[in-house]
Amino acid sequence: MARATVHDLARAAGVSLATIDRVLNRRGGVRPATIEKVEQAMARLNYRRDMAAAMLAKQQEYRFVFLVPIGVNTFMRNLANEATRLSDLNAADRISIRVVEIPPFDDEKLAAILNGLDGSDTSGVAVVATENAQVRQAIDRLAERGIPVVTLVSDVPASRRAHFVGIDNSAAGRTAGSLMGRFLRGRSGRIAVLAGSMLLRDHVERHFGFERVLRTEYPDLVTLPVIEGRDNGAIVEDVLGALLDRHPDIIGLYSLGGGNRGVIAALNKRHAGGRICVIAHELTAHCREALIDGTFDAILNQDPGHEARSAMRVLRALTDGQPIDQGQERIRIDIYLRDNLP
The missing domain is CATH 1.10.260.40 (lambda repressor-like DNA-binding domains)
Known part of the structure; x- marks a missing residue:
């Protein structure tokens, strides 16, 4: 027909x-x-x-803003670079992406930038957000103005954000716990947990999933209280080094945030590489080297390119009032050992 x-x-x-x-x-x-x-x-x-024809007839332009915390976190830098690249690739479709760099963990600054956006130059917003009242209210205000907001990497579900683009972080934590238990099967001892900040929902969910698996399935592995490194290598090296010195019986480490260069430095200074089982996140260049030389045992990865593309597609669908392809936008949790590095 x-x-x-x-x-x-x-x-x-x-x-x-x-x-x-x-x-x-x-x-x-x-x-x-x-x-x-x-x-x-x-x-x-x-x-x-036919939305493509309709948008062309209306000369629809898509002006998307990506708010990404840029400090010393390599993964976030890669995410920002992918978003910038997408803007160049999709210019013919009248899509532009403006990447705004925000200071890491600065809730006040992030809320101020969100509050400064309006519909005259913004069709939609993708944001790596902290779960903070000011940030949540700023997201809600954008939604009230008809500007769709997509949360990236870390969710703010209590807000009026329209969609979340990222991995299932609770599942990622459970996966890390299962790997840790298998790698250390038959041993007992303390497990260190390093986060960037427990104000980030993705870090909270990863910790919850990890802790749950160890407590229910591997009771001989006892997790220590979470330490925070602000995803900063220098801070991570200091706080993790101090923890390792206080607890020389640590046999495992779950690094669920950034700052893994600091993890590598702290382990190497104590000749602990290979002695402590380490599971970390994001396949950056330094994490790849740590996998190859045996300092790290496994990496859980999310593809920043896929996340940037997904956020752009979701924002376009929301702008056009079209359904979101949930299967296409599902972000995988990749597990890398040194045997299967891409």
């Missing part, structure tokens, strides 16, 4: 093309009864709008 057109739709609903245009573009001036007639005709004809 030929695809139904707006002319077919107008005839079936008994209304003018101008009325069809108003209903499809959600403009005012149409009675509810007329809208219902049009929607019923759409259902009978199985009408599917």
Whole structure:
């Protein structure tokens, strides 16, 4: 069957093309009864709008803003670079992506930037956000103005954000716990846990999943209280080094955030590489080297390129009022050992 057109739709609903245009573009001036007639005709004809043609006709431009914390975190730098690259690749589709660098863990600054955005130059926002009241309120204000917000990497589910793009962080923590238990099977001892900040929901969820698996399945492995390194290598080296000195019986380490150069430095100074089982996140260049030389045992990875592309596609779908392909936008948890490095 030929695809139904707006002319077919107008005839079936008994209304003018101008009325069809108003209903499809959600403009005012149409009675509810007329809208219902049009929607019923759409259902009978199985009408599917050609959004690409519609947006082209309207000269629709997509102006997306990506807010990414840029410090010494290699993964975040890679995410920002991927977003910038996407802007260049999709310019022909009238998509532009402006990457705004924000200081890591600065809730006040992030909230201020979010509050400064408006619909005149912003179609949608993707943000790596902390779970903070000011940030949550700023996201809600954007939603109230009709600007869709997508959270990236770390979610803020209590806000009015429209979608989350990232891995299942609780599952990632459970995976790390399962790997740790298998690697250390038959041994007992202390396990260190290093986070960037427990104000980040992804870090909280990873810790929860990890702790749950060890407590229920590997009770001989006892986790120490979480230490925080702010995803900064120098800070991580100091706080982790101090912990290793206080507890020389540590046999495992789960680094669930950034700052892994500091992890490597602290372990190497104490000749602990290979003696302590280490599971970390993100396959950066220095983590790859640590896997190869045996300092790290496993890396859990999320693809920053996939996340940037997914955020762009989701924002476009939200802007166009189209459904999101949940299967396409699911971000995988990749597990790398030195035997299967890409």
